[in-house]
Amino acid sequence: MNFSTLPKIELHCHLDGSLRPKTIIDIAKREGISLPSMEIDGIQNELIAPIECESLDEYLEKFSIPNLVMQSKENLKRITFELFEDAALENVKYMEVRFAPLLHTVGGLDVEEIIQSVLAGMKDAEKLFDIKGNLILSCMRTMSVDSAFEVVEKGKKFLGEGVVAIDLCASEEEGFCGKFVAPIALARQYGYRVTIHAGETGVGKNVLEAVELLGAERIGHGVFIKDCPEAYNIVKEKRVVLEMCPTSNVQTKAVNQFSEHPIYQFHKDGIKVTVNTDNRTVSDTTMANECNIVFKEFNISEDDYKQIYLNSVEASFADSETKDRLKELMA
Numbered sequence: 375m376n377f378s379t380l381p382k383i384e385l386h387c388h389l390d391g392s393l394r395p396k397t398i399i400d401i402a403k404r405e406g407i408s409l410p411s412m413e414i415d416g417i418q419n420e421l422i423a424p425i426e427c428e429s430l431d432e433y434l435e436k437f438s439i440p441n442l443v444m445q446s447k448e449n450l451k452r453i454t455f456e457l458f459e460d461a462a463l464e465n466v467k468y469m470e471v472r473f474a475p476l477l478h479t480v481g482g483l484d485v486e487e488i489i490q491s492v493l494a495g496m497k498d499a500e501k502l503f504d505i506k507g508n509l510i511l512s513c514m515r516t517m518s519v520d521s522a523f524e525v526v527e528k529g530k531k532f533l534g535e536g537v538v539a540i541d542l543c544a545s546e547e548e549g550f551c552g553k554f555v556a557p558i559a560l561a562r563q564y565g566y567r568v569t570i571h572a573g574e575t576g577v578g579k580n581v582l583e584a585v586e587l588l589g590a591e592r593i594g595h596g597v598f599i600k601d602c603p604e605a606y607n608i609v610k611e612k613r614v615v616l617e618m619c620p621t622s623n624v625q626t627k628a629v630n631q632f633s634e635h636p637i638y639q640f641h642k643d644g645i646k647v648t649v650n651t652d653n654r655t656v657s658d659t660t661m662a663n664e665c666n667i668v669f670k671e672f673n674i675s676e677d678d679y680k681q682i683y684l685n686s687v688e689a690s691f692a693d694s695e696t697k698d699r700l701k702e703l704m705a
């Protein structure tokens with residue numbers, strides 16, 4: 375299968391993990407920001423999490439450089455536009471991009487301005503390229519519960535305007551869901567859809583709690599349901615969709631190598647899986663590359679790919695007209 379030309383859907387992609395290295399250097403030069411290198415190769419080395427990375431926490435260290443250049447309206451708009459352009463050029467037809475608004479307030483922007491700028495970049499790209507997008511607001515689990523309320527409240531007015539969902543991300547501790555019940559319940563009440571990063575660092579029970587306590591419809595990663603029968607069963611029974619990101623999972627040591635990734639086993643057992651990049655730059659990958667990895671490692675058939683594509687359409691937070699159009703691309 376030639377995944378570069380096949381239509382693709384991406385449901386799990388972080389804006390701040392997916393910047394073009396050249397753009398980081400351009401902006402840094404213009405704004406006098408000091409970087410460890412002003413050369414493409416040099417900065418790329420600093421941005422890509424090595425395959426011998428020890429953990430998710432080490433992987434997350436790679437996000438400090440990109441965020442240096444994501445502190446103005448103009449830069450946020452440009453970076454979002456470029457991400458949608460890159461995805462469109464590899465035939466991604468629909469993409470949900472997530473970002474944590476509170477990481478972009480260092481230069482004085484407020485949360486509304488940040489969301490507006492990212493929306494503007496997405497909308498410009500939609501006009502120029504054959505791609506449709508939506509945005510997911512991520513709350514940092516490492517920040518306070520109040521900060522999650524702030525994101526939920528300030529993002530509310532953009533629901534129906536391109537913002538579709540709420541997420542919890544960053545370092546994963548056992549039992550984190552209990553702390554965020556109130557802001558996520560409020561988000562659901564306002565009409566946000568819910569996807570939660572969980573089960574990425576060894577704790578399958580976090581997935582169970584994300585579903586039971588937070589009402590997660592989708593789970594970012596969810597690898598460790600493999601070791602937690604209760605989490606596995608609830609995901610299967612409730613048809614909770616897993617947003618799986620193979621390269622990222624090897625980098626963070628959720629799995630030691632691609633062959634140990636449970637994605638295909640889950641798929642064969644009837645769990646709804648999707649394939650995603652997580653972070654195009656930090657994981658040095660593309661959708662075509664992630665699909666190829668799954669294809670080569672597990673020898674998936676065209677029917678398997680079609681099923682995964684349709685799972686992604688069904689699980690997307692897109693409107694029904696968009697879903698119908700995306701389904702037709704695989705008919």
Ligand SMILES: O=c1[nH]cnc2c1ncn2[C@H]1C[C@H](O)[C@@H](CO)O1
Pocket residue numbers: 388389390391430434437472473474477512543544545571574622652653
């Ligand atoms: O795979 C991930 N797990 C948890 N947090 C992540 C992952 N990839 C990126 N992040 C964090 C780092 C970013 O700064 C933040 C917002 O995109 O989300």
Ligand SMILES: [Zn+2]
Pocket residue numbers: 386388543571594652
């Ligand atoms: Zn992620």
